[in-house]
Amino acid sequence: MTGTADAARPPGRPRSVRADEAIIEAALDLLAEGSTIEAISIEAIAARAGVGKATIYRRWSGKDALLRDALRTLKGNVPQPAGRSVREDLITLVGAVGHTIDPRAERIMPCLVPEVNRSPEHHALYQNIIEPRRAVMREVLQRGVRDGELRADLDIDVTMAMLTGPMLIQRMMRWHPDLDETTLAEKIVDGVLAGIRAGGA
Amino acid sequence: MTGTADAARPPGRPRSVRADEAIIEAALDLLAEGSTIEAISIEAIAARAGVGKATIYRRWSGKDALLRDALRTLKGNVPQPAGRSVREDLITLVGAVGHTIDPRAERIMPCLVPEVNRSPEHHALYQNIIEPRRAVMREVLQRGVRDGELRADLDIDVTMAMLTGPMLIQRMMRWHPDLDETTLAEKIVDGVLAGIRAGGA
Secondary structure, three states, X not given: OOOOOOOOOOOOOOOOXXXXXXXXXXXXXXXXXOOOOOOOOHHHHHHHHOOOHHHHHHHOOOHHHHHHHHXXXXXXXXXXXXXXXXXXXXXXXXXXXXXXXXXXXXXXXXXXXXXXXXXXXXXXXXXXXXXXXXXXXXXXXXXXXHOXXXXXXXXXXXXXXXXXXXXXXXXXXXXXXOOOHHHHHHHHHHHHHHOOEHHHO | OOOOOOXXXXXXXXXXXXXXXXXXXXXXXXXXXXXXXXXOOHHHXXXXXXXXXXXXXXXXXXXXXXXXHHHHHHHOOOOOOOOOOHHHHHHHHHHHOOOOOOOOHHHHHHHHHHHHOOOHHHHHHHHHHHHHHHHHHHHHHHHHHHOOOEOOOOOHHHHHHHHHHHHHHHHHHOOOOOOOHHHHHHHHHHHHHHOOEHHHO
């Protein structure tokens, strides 16, 4: 990636946005090429980025912190719902589930599933990446309960799983080939809001 | 596994349930040890099972058919709901989502996620395994619509994703560490049936 060509300076180089970017890019390139979280090393990332290990350690405490930032980069910013209605905000958030802004994500994200099952550290890393997104959805649901729009006895955690799960299995594994992803977020949100019983009971 | 010790007979051995089982076991052992679907070969499975390749080809048309049966073995029989109520049947089916009956499944199933993204053939294999389960859930939902218990305009495919997704992300990745899996199926089904809007509207 760009940023690596001029980065072959000694480790004493001052910390810079440019070096940070080259390091993140190097980590993502290695993951996209098939490195596992377990196997990837600070050494390999430093070599790929053309920086010294010390440059990495000045910015990140270690591999997990660096990978957390790298994987968050793949997903882009946490979406900020407009706050006009619960329905509209949830459609924005569900539409962002499993959505990524970097083509390398298609190779990297599915590979994380076996990894998060491999060790508590990897699972913690995964939680670290998704919790900020869950927090935004939680806030929308809590607001809906406060405003009387949603049931007072709502189980927020289960509801978040109900909103997230269908989109995630579809984006991650194309769970059902016949589902239309362009309308799925809206259908999930309307389904979860209204329920499927006849007569709206 | 058992069944391999006495299987070191020449390839001409008659087809038998015992050989079939040894072949399935060998395939699952290799997958559990980290073989990918792409890398696993009929040769390796035959060697591990102590049978000749011809024995495998008398029973299965090729690797995909054999792996389909092996992976189905991990999941056990397709659950048969009792047919008393839509709610009860859905709880049975959602409770079976991501459920497996073999300890090797914990190592194998998450590893399939990257694989189903790797090629159309792997995705077809995955669909082949899950479609019989979807068919049972579809039938329950269609019965609910026919009986007037569920909305006449129900989007069956989206509803199946709404029921399956939350349990699958939880069982597959422990999506939310705070969710109680023992009550999750019931909560998902009740949530999807009733909706989350205040006043049941």
